Amino acid sequence: MRVPLSVADVELPPVEAPANLSFVTDPRASLRHLPSVEKAAAALGPEFPVLPRPLLVAVVQRELKGLRDSVLAGGAAIDPDSVEAHLRETLEAFALSRIAPVINGTGVLIHTNLGRSPLGASVGDALRAVATGYCNVEIDLDRGERGPRAGFLETALATLCEAEAATVCNNCAAALVLILKHLATGPRDEVIISRGELVEIGGGFRVPEILEASGARLREVGTTNKTRVDDYARAIGDRTAMILKVHRSNFSMEGFVESADTESLAALARDAGLPLVEDLGSGALFPTDALAPVEHEPTPAEIIGRGVDLVCFSGDKLLGGPQAGIVAGRQDLVRGVKRDPFYRAVRPDKLILTVLQETAALYLESGTRAGGMLPDVPVVRMLAVTEEALQERADAIASRLPATESVRVSVSPSTARCGGGTMPKAAIPSRALDFEMDPGLLGRWARRLRTGTPRVVGHVEEGRFRIDLRTVDPSADAVLATRLGEVLAEFGA
Ligand SMILES: *Cc1c(COP(=O)(O)O)cnc(C)c1O
Numbered sequence: 001m002r003v004p005l006s007v008a009d010v011e012l013p014p015v016e017a018p019a020n021l022s023f024v025t026d027p028r029a030s031l032r033h034l035p036s037v038e039k040a041a042a043a044l045g046p047e048f049p050v051l052p053r054p055l056l057v058a059v060v061q062r063e064l065k066g067l068r069d070s071v072l073a074g075g076a077a078i079d080p081d082s083v084e085a086h087l088r089e090t091l092e093a094f095a096l097s098r099i100a101p102v103i104n105g106t107g108v109l110i111h112t113n114l115g116r117s118p119l120g121a122s123v124g125d126a127l128r129a130v131a132t133g134y135c136n137v138e139i140d141l142d143r144g145e146r147g148p149r150a151g152f153l154e155t156a157l158a159t160l161c162e163a164e165a166a167t168v169c170n171n172c173a174a175a176l177v178l179i180l181k182h183l184a185t186g187p188r189d190e191v192i193i194s195r196g197e198l199v200e201i202g203g204g205f206r207v208p209e210i211l212e213a214s215g216a217r218l219r220e221v222g223t224t225n226k227t228r229v230d231d232y233a234r235a236i237g238d239r240t241a242m243i244l245k246v247h248r249s250n251f252s253m254e255g256f257v258e259s260a261d262t263e264s265l266a267a268l269a270r271d272a273g274l275p276l277v278e279d280l281g282s283g284a285l286f287p288t289d290a291l292a293p294v295e296h297e298p299t300p301a302e303i304i305g306r307g308v309d310l311v312c313f314s315g316d317k318l319l320g321g322p323q324a325g326i327v328a329g330r331q332d333l334v335r336g337v338k339r340d341p342f343y344r345a346v347r348p349d350k351l352i353l354t355v356l357q358e359t360a361a362l363y364l365e366s367g368t369r370a371g372g373m374l375p376d377v378p379v380v381r382m383l384a385v386t387e388e389a390l391q392e393r394a395d396a397i398a399s400r401l402p403a404t405e406s407v408r409v410s411v412s413p414s415t416a417r418c419g420g421g422t423m424p425k426a427a428i429p430s431r432a433l434d435f436e437m438d439p440g441l442l443g444r445w446a447r448r449l450r451t452g453t454p455r456v457v458g459h460v461e462e463g464r465f466r467i468d469l470r471t472v473d474p475s476a477d478a479v480l481a482t483r484l485g486e487v488l489a490e491f492g493a
Pocket residue numbers: 171172173174201205246247248249250279280281282313314315316324325420421
């Protein structure tokens with residue numbers, strides 16, 4: 001932040017000023033206006049109960065030192081009146097960076113900036129029970145000796161993926177590195193991949209860079225828009241370690257495009273004695289198109305059924321669990337991956353294992369794949385909720401809001417998205433609360449909602465502030481309505 005200048009020093013470069021110009025106030029003299037760290041911390045502390053005192057002191061110290069250094073480096077003099085405001089603003093921004101719950105009104109289901117997938121309540125309960133005590137993460141309670149980690153979970157995941165075996169690491173990026181490190185080493189280090197799949201997933205995850213970082217050699221085949229099985233076949237040689245497919249999870253290609261179908265590629269790989277691996281990314285465990293008017297996202301079971309030897313996918317995208325990377329497929333390959341020394345570096349802890357275990361159990365218990373009831377996984381529920389139900393909730397909230405002069409409230413159709421780099425084309429019909437106001441007010445209105453209690457994140461579209469209800473848990477409707485009422489009263493006055 002720029003510190004306002006004091007009147008006397010506006011035009012003059014302070015430090016270079018010749019010594020004989022004694023009538024020029026030396027900005028350094030203004031340093032005496034800086035309060036002591038102790039004094040400033042004592043004055044501001046009560047305003048920031050979420051900041052433990054050592055943190056508050058550290059931030060104040062850093063800011064005061066910054067002000068002092070800038071004056072000593074020839075900057076403008078300190079305006080004593082602005083120091084406290086500057087400290088307050090900095091502390092406010094810092095206090096807001098403490099991770100806490102947020103109401104997601106963006107309509108983006110898997111919002112990476114908002115923590116991707118929320119967990120079901122029963123999963124949260126199981127996590128609390130395991131996290132606050134000891135647990136049997138690595139003990140065989142039957143025999144009373146050390147046991148394997150995550151035996152239940154690995155079997156549950158393998159069952160859900162209809163695979164021989166499965167295991168888990170920290171995220172899908174780590175899963176891919178682990179697979180590459182394990183399969184593409186030594187004299188066989190080449191990975192064949194289509195040029196149409198050398199993609200960037202987001203968060204700096206670029207497939208070619210991941211490959212190189214894993215020590216594998218990239219063998220690109222085909223072109224951006226067309227790759228045929230023949231292209232792969234011609235590239236197979238002495239150094240080939242595996243064939244890799246990367247699911248186009250965050251973009252789609254249309255027009256003159258062709259890619260090798262998985263069955264033919266699997267046959268080619270089998271004949272050549274090479275593993276075929278697919279990075280699926282999203283990893284939906286349910287038929288997405290049966291729940292919402294969206295495209296069909298291939299499930300791990302389908303991909304494995306087409307002959308892919310090993311798949312990896314995220315735990316916190318369409319699966320709706322914690323951040324994790326799931327590897328599923330042929331037993332010998334999964335075993336090998338788990339024995340790789342690098343596995344130890346990307347192995348999840350008991351908290352993640354518990355959350356993923358309970359999420360997997362929700363799917364297994366619901367019998368989704370047999371057409372049974374939906375699992376109590378928020379991402380799945382949010383996809384499935386009907387427009388009528390959303391309309392009803394939106395109307396109920398709107399009816400509780402006060403009418404004001406300056407902000408007009410209405411309910412209108414909106415479009416929710418999957419987000420998280422999944423199903424980019426999916427436009428899910430939804431309902432939003434709309435707040436129309438003077439465009440000059442929008443920024444302040446949105447910030448007020450983001451920074452209050454509870455924190456509410458919406459989005460601005462066509463000059464309106466919108467809260468899409470598809471991504472708001474119904475249990476939050478009441479607090480949301482109360483908060484909106486408060487802010488309306490403030491802005492409408
Ligand atoms: C999202 C995605 C990843 C990265 O998954 P993380 O779990 O975030 O590491 C990798 N590959 C594909 C195809 C993806 O869509």
